[in-house]
Amino acid sequence: MNIVAFHGSPRTNSNSSHMLREFLRGAADRQANCHEVFAAENTVSSCRGCLRCNLIKRCAIKGDAWEALRLKILDATVLVFASPVYFHHLTSPLKQILDRFRSFMHIQVTAEGLLHTAWQEWKKHFVLLLAQGSPDNDNAKPIIDLFTFITRALGPGNSLHSIVGTRLAVKGQVIMSREELGTLYTRLELPAHLAEIDCERNQELLQSCHDLGFGLAGKEEG
Numbered sequence: 001m002n003i004v005a006f007h008g009s010p011r012t013n014s015n016s017s018h019m020l021r022e023f024l025r026g027a028a029d030r031q032a033n034c035h036e037v038f039a040a041e042n043t044v045s046s047c048r049g050c051l052r053c054n055l056i057k058r059c060a061i062k063g064d065a066w067e068a069l070r071l072k073i074l075d076a077t078v079l080v081f082a083s084p085v086y087f088h089h090l091t092s093p094l095k096q097i098l099d100r101f102r103s104f105m106h107i108q109v110t111a112e113g114l115l116h117t118a119w120q121e122w123k124k125h126f127v128l129l130l131a132q133g134s135p136d137n138d139n140a141k142p143i144i145d146l147f148t149f150i151t152r153a154l155g156p157g158n159s160l161h162s163i164v165g166t167r168l169a170v171k172g173q174v175i176m177s178r179e180e181l182g183t184l185y186t187r188l189e190l191p192a193h194l195a196e197i198d199c200e201r202n203q204e205l206l207q208s209c210h211d212l213g214f215g216l217a218g219k220e221e222g
């Protein structure tokens with residue numbers, strides 16, 4: 001099984017990349033092949049809105065990494081998007097790549113609204129692994145809504161799975177030990193008992209990322 005995995009964070013030792021690494025470790029246990037893309041490297045340029053894809057069935061932009069990447073995307077069964085939540089949304093480099101997905105579909109303006117039809121039959125698992133500073137899930141909702149829309153626009157055969165890591169503020173927080181988290185929470189003036197609770201919760205979060213990777217890589221292809 002082929003997987004394309006997008007890292008959306010611009011920072012190293014990022015929480016969302018740690019979540020993605022666990023997912024990929026789980027998938028590797030089932031011998032899945034993975035192609036990783038680091039969105040912040042900006043090798044895919046932004047959509048120019050020319051809409052030529054509606055006629056030529058592919059993106060008209062030449063000379064960037066998209067052409068090779070689109071073939072890998074079409075060949076994959078699982079697409080994983082790991083991103084920090086930035087003002088309730090994806091990071092901009094990741095959104096820039098996602099906009100190029102416009103070229104995978106035909107869009108028709110009808111009196112009732114826009115009609116989206118994928119050029120190919122899509123039967124993929126989309127996975128969102130999100131990290132956010134806020135303790136509640138609401139901040140990630142616009143991203144989940146966006147992917148609910150995209151997976152549906154690309155056809156009924158797709159599915160969406162999402163995992164949100166909460167109260168993750170600083171680099172590498174999701175893999176911190178109980179002691180490290182205790183020191184951080186003292187500095188952040190958070191109640192001391194939360195460090196214990198969150199350390200366990202973070203471990204469960206990473207385990208759920210691993211289990212999802214393992215589970216999806218074990219599913220039948222096609």
Ligand SMILES: Cc1cc2nc3c(=O)[nH]c(=O)nc-3n(C[C@H](O)[C@H](O)[C@H](O)COP(=O)(O)O)c2cc1C
Nearest residue numbers: 009014015016084085086087088132133134168169
């Ligand atoms: C520009 C910016 C905007 C952010 N916006 C939000 C937000 O809307 N909601 C939230 O809960 N956290 C927000 N955060 C916090 C990040 O989501 C959090 O630090 C996360 O752990 C970063 O993930 P990473 O380590 O994978 O980069 C924001 C951080 C930055 C730098």
